[in-house]
Amino acid sequence: MEALISGFFNLQILAEAAPYLLRGLGMTLLLCLVAIPLGVAGGLALALMSTVNSRLVRWSAIVYTDFFRAFPPLVLLLFIAYGLPFLGFKPPPFVAVAIAFLLNTSSYYGEILRAGIESVPGGQHEAARSTGLSRWQSLRLVVAPQAIRNVGPDLVSNTLEAVKLTSIASVVALPELLYVARQVQSVTYNATPVIAAGIIYLLLLWPLVRLLSRYERQAVQIH
Amino acid sequence: MNNLIDTFFNLAVMRQYLPQVIQGMGVTVMLAGVVVAAGLLLGFVLAVLRSLRIKPLNVLIVLFADVFRAVPALVILIILYFALPSVGIRMSGFVSAWLGLSLVLAAFAEEIVWAGILSVPRGQWEAARATGLGVGQCMRLVVLPQALRLTVAPLTSRAIVITKNTALASVLAVGEILYQAQAGYAFSYNPSPLTLGAVAYLILFIPLVWLGRWVEGRFAWKR
Numbered sequence: 001m002e003a004l005i006s007g008f009f010n011l012q013i014l015a016e017a018a019p020y021l022l023r024g025l026g027m028t029l030l031l032c033l034v035a036i037p038l039g040v041a042g043g044l045a046l047a048l049m050s051t052v053n054s055r056l057v058r059w060s061a062i063v064y065t066d067f068f069r070a071f072p073p074l075v076l077l078l079f080i081a082y083g084l085p086f087l088g089f090k091p092p093p094f095v096a097v098a099i100a101f102l103l104n105t106s107s108y109y110g111e112i113l114r115a116g117i118e119s120v121p122g123g124q125h126e127a128a129r130s131t132g133l134s135r136w137q138s139l140r141l142v143v144a145p146q147a148i149r150n151v152g153p154d155l156v157s158n159t160l161e162a163v164k165l166t167s168i169a170s171v172v173a174l175p176e177l178l179y180v181a182r183q184v185q186s187v188t189y190n191a192t193p194v195i196a197a198g199i200i201y202l203l204l205l206w207p208l209v210r211l212l213s214r215y216e217r218q219a220v221q222i223h
Numbered sequence: 224m225n226n227l228i229d230t231f232f233n234l235a236v237m238r239q240y241l242p243q244v245i246q247g248m249g250v251t252v253m254l255a256g257v258v259v260a261a262g263l264l265l266g267f268v269l270a271v272l273r274s275l276r277i278k279p280l281n282v283l284i285v286l287f288a289d290v291f292r293a294v295p296a297l298v299i300l301i302i303l304y305f306a307l308p309s310v311g312i313r314m315s316g317f318v319s320a321w322l323g324l325s326l327v328l329a330a331f332a333e334e335i336v337w338a339g340i341l342s343v344p345r346g347q348w349e350a351a352r353a354t355g356l357g358v359g360q361c362m363r364l365v366v367l368p369q370a371l372r373l374t375v376a377p378l379t380s381r382a383i384v385i386t387k388n389t390a391l392a393s394v395l396a397v398g399e400i401l402y403q404a405q406a407g408y409a410f411s412y413n414p415s416p417l418t419l420g421a422v423a424y425l426i427l428f429i430p431l432v433w434l435g436r437w438v439e440g441r442f443a444w445k446r
Contacts, residue, residue: 072390191306
């Protein structure tokens with residue numbers, strides 16, 4: 001027990017590590033703030049592509065989505081971080097991570113939003129059009145609000161995954177929460193910083209996890 | 224263009240590292256297999272235990288599910304592999320990755336199966352009990368068959384997500400695809416092994432993405 005406390009919950013080490021961990025948390029939040037809106041925007045574009053009439057556009061959205069959903073995000077990140085320099089462009093870690101996130105999370109958001117649009121009966125769109133709304137107005141005012149409500153739980157779940165995913169940026173030495181925790185761990189020979197990082201993630205994401213549980217319960221009770 | 228091919232699709236380099244990457248595919252498949260088996264089993268058992276409604280036990284199960292859903296898998300793997308040794312618990316990279324990813328999958332699976340169990344109306348329980356079935360029989364013969372049908376789609380997509388997370392095991396030096404590809408890249412200073420690794424992932428995961436899409440259409444949450 002003694003060893004557990006001094007090795008995992010060492011307050012002295014925690015006090016030393018705290019400023020670094022806070023800075024790492026700041027980077028994690030910044031990464032979320034950049035990567036998640038990018039992913040949602042990309043996903044929205046993909047979902048809209050799947051509604052147009054051109055078969056070419058629809059299929060390229062599907063190929064893109066399946067391709068990037070099949071890639072583990074860490075593989076994609078390393079491919080970008082190690083591969084791009086050979087093309088004469090050496091992205092800073094933050095940019096490499098942002099590109100990987102855009103490619104990866106947009107494919108997930110795209111798939112969810114597409115399912116959302118498909119969940120709205122076609123008659124809704126037709127009715128909206130017949131009242132004189134344009135295609136775009138009908139999508140924005142009639143289809144999208146229903147679509148987003150229908151896939152709300154999936155959007156929450158995917159956002160939870162996206163926030164957790166920022167931890168892989170540590171592998172390319174971006175000083176986010178996990179990376180700084182590991183750095184401090186290797187300097188102090190003590191696991192407290194990594195445990196503290198885990199607890200910070202837990203506190204940060206607990207509300208989302210609770211919300212997800214509630215959604216899941218509702219989803220099966222309504223039918 | 225030639226330069227591009229030489230850099231990313233260098234056949235000589237690829238041929239050299241192909242055996243390692245194929246070996247890595249074996250490790251990835253094995254790790255994914257044991258993770259899915261253990262994770263789903265544990266999640267299922269926890270959900271059934273939770274339905275016994277023993278207060279202190281349920282608090283622990285919910286706590287477990289929340290922690291392992293909120294903390295990023297990479298953080299959990301790093302704690303298991305790099306932090307536990309400081310309290311005298313040493314596991315190989317493979318065992319750490321197996322344990323960590325299984326616990327994460329179990330946490331999500333528990334919540335999904337639990338939502339499924341909740342979806343069965345109380346009247347079903349009461350009717351089954353009134354016909355003289357025991358609690359275990361009632362669970363096994365009446366509740367679970369109805370509950371599990373609803374859980375097939377979310378469990379499948381969750382299991383697919385977790386198998387992609389096997390790439391995280393490369394951080395623990397487990398010789399799966401990404402680790403082999405990275406080693407090949409480091410030795411040859413040519414990203415072709417990474418391309419090879421990416422192709423290996425596509426070969427394994429594109430069918431899974433399609434399977435997931437099919438299952439989702441076939442067993443959607445809503446009946």
